[in-house]
Amino acid sequence: MDRTGTREKYGRSMAVAVGWYATAIAAVVVGTASVPSAPEVDCSAMFSCLSPLESLVLAGVFWGGPVLVALLVITAVVDALVVRRVSSVVLAGTLSVAVSFAVCAVVAAAYLGGRS
Amino acid sequence: MKRLGLGGLFFAWLYGVPFLLVVGLIRRVSTPYTPTDEAARAFGATTDALLTAGLVLNAVLPLAGLLLAGLAGDAGWRRHFGWALGGMVLLYLAFALIDGMATSPLIGHSPADQEPDPPVSHCVPVSGGRGCPGG
Numbered sequence: 051m052d053r054t055g056t057r058e059k060y061g062r063s064m065a066v067a068v069g070w071y072a073t074a075i076a077a078v079v080v081g082t083a084s085v086p087s088a089p090e091v092d093c094s095a096m097f098s099c100l101s102p103l104e105s106l107v108l109a110g111v112f113w114g115g116p117v118l119v120a121l122l123v124i125t126a127v128v129d130a131l132v133v134r135r136v137s138s139v140v141l142a143g144t145l146s147v148a149v150s151f152a153v154c155a156v157v158a159a160a161y162l163g164g165r166s
Numbered sequence: 167m168k169r170l171g172l173g174g175l176f177f178a179w180l181y182g183v184p185f186l187l188v189v190g191l192i193r194r195v196s197t198p199y200t201p202t203d204e205a206a207r208a209f210g211a212t213t214d215a216l217l218t219a220g221l222v223l224n225a226v227l228p229l230a231g232l233l234l235a236g237l238a239g240d241a242g243w244r245r246h247f248g249w250a251l252g253g254m255v256l257l258y259l260a261f262a263l264i265d266g267m268a269t270s271p272l273i274g275h276s277p278a279d280q281e282p283d284p285p286v287s288h289c290v291p292v293s294g295g296r297g298c299p300g301g
Contacts, residue, residue, distance in 0.1 A: 073185050086200065089199075138245070
């Protein structure tokens with residue numbers, strides 16, 4: 051395959067991959083927001099009165115940003131390798147998201163396991 | 167127009183079905199604040215509807231797409247929907263795996279409500295306890 055063709059396929063498969071991340075984030079936000087939470091009575095301590103959605107936003111600010119950037123970087127590298135071997139851009143984008151997610155899950159498990 | 171329709175169908179399956187299933191599963195594993203029995207049932211019913219819609223669309227969309235792409239003679243989209251059948255099986259396997267790990271069925275579950283138990287208004291004789299007046 052010629053160089054411009056590969057480049058175009060790479061862009062489209064990255065669009066598919068970004069679509070997966072957008073879908074996952076949207077699903078978690080919608081799912082969490084749709085669960086009613088109890089009205090808290092004691093709000094004296096810091097962070098004691100957060101609704102599930104507010105805790106999700108807080109966690110997203112602290113963890114979500116760096117994790118998402120790491121996922122996107124890994125996806126971009128994996129996708130560059132996958133897109134040469136797989137003819138379908140949808141399959142290439144989906145596979146690279148799956149691989150990136152597995153890599154991040156293994157790293158997170160090793161990190162959390164090493165700390166305890 | 168035809169290609170746009172088939173593409174829409176394909177991406178509705180690719181992103182829409184996992185979206186519905188993830189939203190449904192998050193609701194299913196959450197402990198919602200449902201003060202009345204009625205609210206708890208309504209919450210469970212919505213969760214069931216989301217999960218059922220995801221499972222039904224997971225089969226309907228790829229099969230409809232395969233049929234329509236075949237009728238339209240679009241080899242590219244027919245190949246995509248052929249792959250989608252494999253994805254459909256994988257999604258069903260993943261759902262069955264989660265279903266197997268859960269202690270109660272994923273569909274057809276109502277969360278506990280926070281309705282207080284009715285107060286005991288009559289004397290119940292308890293072994294070893296104080297005797298009831300007049301009994």
